[in-house]
Amino acid sequence: MTTLDITRLLKRGVAETIVETELVKLLESGKPLRLKQGFDPSCPDIHLGHVVGLRKLRQFQDLGHRVILIVGDWTAQIGDPSGQSATRPMLSAEEVQTNAQTYMKQFFKVVDKDKTEVRWQSEWFSKFGLDDVIKLTSKFTVAQFLAREDFGKRYSSGRPIAITELLYPLLQAYDSVAIEADVEFGGTDQKFNCLVGRELQQMTGQRPQQVFLVPLLIGTDGNQKMSKSLDNYIGVAEPPNGIYGKIMSIPDSLIIDYLELLTDVPDEEIAEFREQIANQSINPMVVKKRLAYEIVTQFYSAQAAREAEDYFTKVFQMKEVPDEVVLLETPVNLRGTLTAELTKAGLTRSRSEARRLLAQGAIEVDGKVVTDDVDVSTLKPSSIIKVGKRRFAST
């Protein structure tokens, strides 16, 4: 591996590496490294925010390193302290299983399955006794944990911190010991936990792991980190059209970041795009389409990406009717009004909503705005009904 490779690996889309010089040395040694990646089975869906790190894992794998995926079946019961402390319901063993399946299916869209080892926390924690817990907890102090920004803030502002939450970093750290991790991967919000892992490894006589932190991706709303709870995410399991469309809806200000963190578009090209957008010599929409194309290709295929692009161009740019529309099952004899039928077909949430849309001029039949709640049976067969911008039906 050349120095250039390492530089690229350690620079693009990376927030921080601890300790960089050690990591470089390890990489240059040629020894296959054990890369640790955890997964919380209470939340099995992977979105683009996670992909930033997963892509890095993949790049390491391509250099011959090995990923150890840890299913956090114990930590899931505690709940990640970085959340707003919504107590999570305990998951049953089956739920954990199902979620793990779902997760891995998405995980391996990015990460190389053949170079991955899957381990469950219960392999080591189910044997844990109170004596082990005491031994583990006695190694750290409350002050050390309050140093973590999240805990510290909550503590000083009088918000609650459950004792189990303090356990979370400890369990995660112990995972590193259990699997003898060389490098732990995570978002910048994982820094503290990863560092505890380093210390614990050192205390138990292992070589402390390197910490590889990737930046948190901003979500589709353009200002908060991508997360499921904020509903500003793009899931990798979503259909191509969905991914493509959501990418097209991100604010222009995110385009460059996304290109850098989520695609292999070369640095030089990205620099050019940045330049062109800045001096307005290019329509950001064009760059965004490229981005959307790259991402759909990654999770599906170039063909799927082309199709999604076509769909987008046709439906949203040219405002044409897509190939597939929802067929209204017009009652044969019964009278069925438009509002009732659209609701029945699931295009509108309730008749009240349908009526509102009607009043706002959002419903068209064959290109003509309709404002009366007409009887569907009076429409011509195979008329196209458009509801808002993206809902279509036909008779």
Added chain:
RNA sequence: GGAGGGGUGCCGGAGUGGACAAUCGGAGCAGACUGUAAAUCUGCCGCCUGAAGGCUACGUAGGUUCGAAUCCUACCCCCUCCA
């Protein structure tokens, strides 16, 4: 063990007897515009009804009242402080 604060619509958060289907902000949806499902502006934003109107809703269950999200009682849950 003691003292106090609180549970409101998808979320945040007003409201402390009638004018409350509930201010406002966010999210969402729609229309206009556009360079895109960006930005911006305007409107809508519980359900049923053609409409007048009706129904369901402010932690849960009762009660007071002509009338309750607002008062009373019990219960459940959350939080803070002191010990």
